[in-house]
Every structure is written in structure tokens, then in C-alpha cells.
Amino acid sequence: MHIHERNPWRTLIAVSVFVVILVIGFLTMPKPLFEYEKSMDESIEALLNGEDYFYPWELEDVIANKPDSIVLFDIRDNFVFGQGHIPGAENLSASTLADPDNLERLTALRDMGVSIVLYGENELQANGPWMFFRQVGFNNIKLLLGGYEYYKANEDDLYSTIDDDAYFSGFPRxxxxxMAAPKDGSELNADQDNKPVQVRRREKTSVAAGGC
Amino acid sequence: MGPLIPNGVIGGGWDFVIAILLGVAFGFVLEASGFSSSRNLAGVFYGYNFVVLRVFFTALIVAMVGLLYFDYVGWLNLSQIFILPTFLTPMIVGGVIMGVGFVLGGFCPGTSFTGIAIGKLDALFFTIGLYLGIFGFSLAYPLFEDFFTSGDMGNVTLMEITGLPAPYFAVAFTVVALAAFWGTMFVEKRVRKNMKQYKF
Amino acid sequence: MNRNYILLTVLMLVLAVGTLFLTTDDEPKQIAPEELLQQIIQPTRYVTTDQVAKMIIQGDPSLLMVDVRSADEYDEYALPGSVNIPLEELLNEGNMGYFGVPGVKVVFISNDDIRADQTWVLTKRLGVDGTYVMKGGLNCWMQTIIEPSQPDADAPSVDHALYAFRKGAQIYFTGAESATTDDGNVEVQVRRREKTNVAAGGC
Incomplete structure (x- = not known):
């Protein structure tokens, strides 16, 4: 028998160290702030179905009655927020979204079953944060269509926008x-101001499928 | 967190320092496992000593299983690890040459240096031969070049070829290794019974 | 001694089998959610219609336009050289291969920018770099490139420079392609703009 074979204790010690290292690894494993709760396929499906939007005409009720079940969050930065915002909205700048305090508040609101409406200057600005929170399991977060710009333009008569479709995105205007057809020879047509705003009417059926 | 240098956890200038530390540790473990004795090493081919197989299989399964856990607990990102490119036929031929040299000389390159470190003459001559071989190969490289670079499969892993997840291989290799440990133990006993004397 | 070996064997087996339970998700590689949020709140992903037009005209080989509208809309009209990947087909076999090619700028295009931005977020989650969103989308493209509006006479000179560029681009995109003699003209005109560094603007 060789000396190296008579010493299984060495192996045992080495293995114990190995196991201890693994245990330390599991204990110190950083708990991620967020975890994806929607798979890629589910996310795409939700987008295609056009779920979880908040329509401008719904604001009428929120502004007038200030229900406890809906909170408006303005994701523009603090300065712009100070210059004007939807009444009752709270400021939650995009850059501070991941702050522990804000997350705590969002989580608390989610647990209380309160709907959160995000809006930015336009729909695009709030789109990213909205999608992000939907994907990490904040299913109570909605996106205000049209954003602040559309609200500002129709501030006086929000309810009538129920028939408007200008705030819908995803449709060719x-x-x-x-328009882009070859214009033979007439490269520079003089009429500069013809901007045919012929909004294509969406068909009723395409609303659900087309989303937003 | 890891790999440490590519992720900038420690500076790139540290790689030689780390290489020296790892080299010292590697040499120590080789010597401590008895790998500086060519009788020990060649024993695996005659069936009276399987310490080589045990040490390398143990290292393999511990590293493999450990890396999978490290990846899971976030200490090491396995997708960022460098994977040596595979050249199928040259590697098989190289492996055969290496094996023949191992049986003939009683050392593999790394262990011959631990042999020198404890003052073994056979290891010294093995290493001289090693360098002569490297020199000869370098001079004759143009002759082998086409074969040397043939069959390039890129930086592939078993998971990519088979599509199976890594833990399957970890379990399979572990089972094979453990079975080999127990199997060789009995082979060893039987072979040694018939040997008149056995010393290192 | 044998008992020790048995213990070691069992321990190693348990550890190895334990690896089977480590990763449970079959999802493709994704970046950490925190990282995704960091990327999302930066507005660096937006490019203007002018920048896209300029790259098309100059034949920039690093540009890949991905049209995320439906196939019908794409057939009706699409920017020259764009590839059609509707949102619902994003994860289909082979489509992800367009993204993440080193040195290639992928620009997502939709009717306006929302759908393109959604696609951007989704591809970003899969860890794809080098993707952009054309701000304003095709609606803005029509307003700025195909039918640019003339700035007031007392507008800043940068607006006039921009208008001149757009007018040149308009010729390029609406018919100058067929007239070969015009090609050189457009080329020269556009090259000249490079110095003035077309200002972003419009939608």
C-alpha cells in the first residue's frame, strides 16, 4: 500500500472544503431585484393582444373622483413634471425607477391591488418602462395612450376623445x-403645404388585433 | 462575477501572477499525488496502480460539478469561458502519440517536471527528449501543417453538438468515474496479488 | 477506510445529481432585468428619419432596416432594403440571426415608433446589442423625407440646411432612382451635407 492510498482523510477534508465553498455560494447568492415572470412568447402575445392600456377618456373619471384604486405616475423628469402634469399624478422619473424606495412603493401598490398608470411626454417615452414592469410581474401597470401631449391637447374635453382615434399608435396615417410613388420629372413640386392628414379609419375588427 | 479578468474584476496585468500561483499549486498537487514516480504513472497501463486515473477523474468531476454550481450561484459566467477549438482527427492522432509516449517514457509532460523537481534522472532525460521533440516538430511543421489544421470544428462543446444540457453530462461522467474508481480497486488487488514485489 | 470511500462516492453522486436541478428555465439567454431597465431608460436607441435616410442614400453597408409591421403592410410599401419581421414572428427560426451581428446597426421601423420600440425592448431582453428605433416611424418618414415642409424664411440656417437635405432625399426616394443621370447629383448634394451635420428635428 502506498502512503497516498492510506490517507482517505485528505480526500475527505478536500471534499468537505468543496462542499463548504458551495454552501457559501448558495448562502451569498445575490437575490435579483427583478425576475422575468413573463416568457418572451407571453410578452409578445400580450403586446399583440393590446392588453393593459389606459385610454385618455378614462382620465376624466380619475381626475374628477380621484379613486383610490388608480394611481398616476409621471415618468418624465422632475423639472418637466413641475412645469405641468396631469392633476393627481405623482412624479417617478425614469432614472429613479430602480430605486429601492420606489420599488417598495410599486410593490406595495401591487399588493394592495391598485392599478398604476404610467405616462410620459408621449406614449413612446413610457413604453419601455411599462413593458419592463409588465415583464417582471407588475401586472397592475398600465400605459396611458397618447401620453401627456395628447392629454394636454384635449384637456378641456377628455371624455369626447372616446370617439377619437388620433392617440392610437401602430396605424399608418x-x-x-x-405618397412615395415615383414622381416622373416633377422632382420639386411647388405646393409645400399639402400635408394630407388623411387618417386611415381603423376598422372595428382590427382594433383588438392591431393593438393600441 | 467571473471570469475575473475579462469582466474587469481584477486588472489584466495580474494574469502572469495568477499563472504562477496556479502553476505552483498544480505542481504541488501532482507531486503530492505521487505523480513524480514513473512507476506510479505507468502502473495504470499494467493494472497495478490506478492513481493516475483516480486523480484525474476526481479533478475532472469536481471541477465540472463545481463550475456548474459556480455558474448557478453567480460566481462565474460559463458562457464567457474560453473553449479550446476542436480539431477532430489531429486531436485523435495527437492523443495516440501522447499515450504511446506516456507508456514508453513513464511521464507525461507536466509530471516530468515534478520528477525533475525531486531530482529524478529519468524525468530529466524525458524532458530533454520533450524539448528535442518540440524543436523537431517546429522545424518539420510545414510538412504537417495541412493535417495540423484539418477538421476544425470551432469552439464547440458537447452540449452544442448533442443539444443536451450540461448537467446530464456532469451526472454521466460522475457515474462513469465513480464506477471506474470501484472497478479499478478490484483490478488493482487482483494484479498486485500476483506480483512478487511492489515498491515505489 | 472503505466506509470513507463509500461516503465520498455517495457525496459526489449527490452533488452531481444536484446539478440537474440547478437550471429550470428553457428560455433562451436573457440579460438580467436590472440591466434591461438601465438600457430602457436611456434614450440612445432612437435615430431620426434623417439619419436613416442619409445612411440609405450613402449606401451604408452597416445599416439593416427591420420592418416590424405586418406582411401585408410591408408588401404595400417598405423602405428600400428593409427586411420584414412582424412582431409575432420575432422568435421564429432564423429571425434572431439578423440581430447582434458585430458592426451592423439594426434599425426597427414601424408605422410609428411604438411597435418598433416594443421589438427593441424584446430583443434587448435577449441580449442583442446594436439595435435602434427609427423615431416617428414611417408616418414621420412621410412628413420629413417624402414630403418635407419648408421652414419659414427667417428660420435658423440649420433648418434650411436640413430642408435642403430632405429635398435631396425626396428626389432620391421618389423617383431619381430610375433616372440615372440624377444619381450623381444626389450623391454630391448629400456628401456636402456631411459637413453641416444635419440637425435632428421634425416629429
């Missing part, structure tokens, strides 16, 4: 093919 022009007949692209016709």
Missing part, C-alpha cells in the same frame, strides 16, 4: 405607397 398616410397612404405610403401613393
Amino acid at each position: 398616410f397612404n405610403y405607397a401613393e
